[in-house]
Amino acid sequence: MNSDFSEFLSKYLQKSKNSKYSIPLAQPTFDNLDYEQGIKTFLSGNFTMGKKVQEFEKKFAKYLGLNDSGVMLNSGSSANLVALSVLKNLEDKDRLKQGDEVITPAVTWATTVFPISMVGATPVLVDVEKNSYNIDVEQIEKSITKKTKAIMPVHLLGNPCKMDVIMEIAKKHNLYVIEDCCEAHGAKYKGRKVGSFGDLATFSFFVSHHISTMEGGMVLSKNNKFSEIARSLRAFGWIREIKQKKNIEKTYPDIDPRFLFYLPGFNLRPTEIQGSLGATQLPKLEKFIEKRIKNNNYWKKKLSKYEHVINLPNTEKGNRHVYFAYAISLGEKAPFSRKKLVTYLEKKGIETRPVMTGNISLHPALQKIKHKKTGRLPNSTYINNNSFLIGNHEGIDQKEREYVSNVIEEFLKQNGIS
Ligand SMILES: Cc1ncc(COP(=O)(O)O)c(C=O)c1O
Structure with a gap:
């Protein structure tokens, strides 16, 4: 890095340390490399969802052992919304329908619960354990009804939930599992990283989290079909990022494929600067x-x-x-x-x-x-x-x-x- 820039950065960063607390709840972890690469990315003129986002998606998915399934978003809340919307947009009889129930803990972040309602499902709030702060697995089976379609455990504060029990219940009752890992980057349950157990996993990269892209999130899945749907939902529901887009294009020859809307999507895209920060933060x-x-x-x-x-x-x-x-x-x-x-x-x-x-x-x-x-x-x-x-x-x-x-x-x- 140019030494003038380095000097400017350290002076500027000293000035911006303005917490009134000596022990604040959170502190940014950006270093010179994060800033340098972030600024270069900004100056490159590529602003949204390009090579940097792809690089971070690939690397983070690899870190979790979920190869090539990462779909970066603008927040962890968006990751939860997209994960649930993936289930809603499945074509088969198993999709999440209006009035279906999703079991989740009563102590979590607000946007674990609200997106359940936003996709038309009913959140079923279950008590947590006093010592682990995590969902009480004994309460899960008691909460299952004919309408239950998914369990959304949250690895609260970075503490892994009892995933073997949760996966067993899910298998027995044919339920989807969305792991909310927004507070649990790199946490392991019995030696295996959280996020690799369920059908979908969500992460947040907000400032207070283990690595940060300022705001940011990601949804990942072992199931390619789920990642494809997430990729389309993140960007208006168009087909541009879908790998199977050729087949869809052929079905609609009269619609310009650049503007072919396949699913009722959102705009929850991350910027390239966020992708760059993710890529330089991850090794740390x-x-x-x-x-x-x-x-x-x-x-x-x-x-x-x-x-x-x-x-x-x-x-x-x-x-x-x-x-x-x-x-x-x-x-x-x-x-x-x-x-x-x-x-x-x-x-x-x-x-x-x-x-x-x-x-x-x-x-x-x-x-x-x-x-x-x-x-x-x-x-x-x-x-x-x-x-x-x-x-x-x-x-x-x-x-x-x-x-x-x-x-x-x-x-x-x-x-x-x-
Ligand atoms: C458990 C949990 N889920 C979801 C989120 C939402 O993430 P974001 O703040 O990036 O929207 C958070 C945020 O801290 C969280 O703690």
């Missing part, structure tokens, strides 16, 4: 994950003696949790409120937030969409009222790690916990 993903694991292990060691009052993140042995953030839950016997702890952390410059939406069924938006709940969702409500997140990311090193655990210990001691 494993390093970013290792840092998050290191942060977690440090906090686990320092704080596990307080596990009678605070619950720390957990995963099953043999899994790789990738810690989208660091989750803390008050134990039933905690003699202080979440508000008191969170206020203390915020005062000390440690940013906090709820666990995604908390229990999504409590939000007013749900009054506007038809949905079902399995039981009273007690664990989701517990998490809603007693849990919170702090940042766990590339910007946290030994000094920050120590600071966080010292502040938490200080609070606990002030509240009579030893």
Whole structure:
């Protein structure tokens, strides 16, 4: 890189570090190469869905072992919408129809649930486990009716769901599985990467995620037919990116093939700059994950003696949790409120937030969409009222790690916990 440009970049980046928190929830991980390649891509004059997007799609699909199936989109929310729309646009009797049900956890991000409703299906909200924050697999089978068509598990906060159980239930009841991996890049269930189990997988590359393209997402599938449909849906429903387009063209000889609309699609296309960022960020993903694991292990060691009052993140042995953030839950016997702890952390410059939406069924938006709940969702409500997140990311090193655990210990001691 030209040294003038490098100097300009470092000065500019210093100025743009403007968080009021010493430990923010998220921090961009773009380095000089990301910026240089991103700017070059911008200057190339190719703005949307070209070689850079294709390069990232190929590389990310390969990383997951889902060769050549990547369809990059402008967000993870769009990835969920497209994944569900793929099922809706299948031609056979197994397509997702109006009024069909899709089972998903009650603690997730809003745009896991809303797209289910947008494609005309009914979200069925199932409780999560208190310790893993993931869908309680025992509640899944109880939720199955004649209308159930799919399960949409979410590997929440980077913790893999019990995929062997979920896939077995899906097989038994002939259901599709869409894995929402938006928080779980590189997470592994029993040694296998999440996203490689279900019929479709979705990812987000928003700034706070393990790798970022600013905004961005991807849908992937083992099934070529699904990827083809996703490719068409992402760009207006036209046939330009479809590999089998010759056959369709022949069927409609009177329509200009450049403007032949095959499916009722959207415009959810990513820009080339986003593709470029994905391609330069991906080689750093494993390093970013290792840092998050290191942060977690440090906090686990320092704080596990307080596990009678605070619950720390957990995963099953043999899994790789990738810690989208660091989750803390008050134990039933905690003699202080979440508000008191969170206020203390915020005062000390440690940013906090709820666990995604908390229990999504409590939000007013749900009054506007038809949905079902399995039981009273007690664990989701517990998490809603007693849990919170702090940042766990590339910007946290030994000094920050120590600071966080010292502040938490200080609070606990002030509240009579030893
Ligand atoms: C579980 C989950 N699903 C979907 C999304 C949506 O991704 P995006 O913000 O890129 O639209 C997110 C975003 O954080 C998420 O956490």
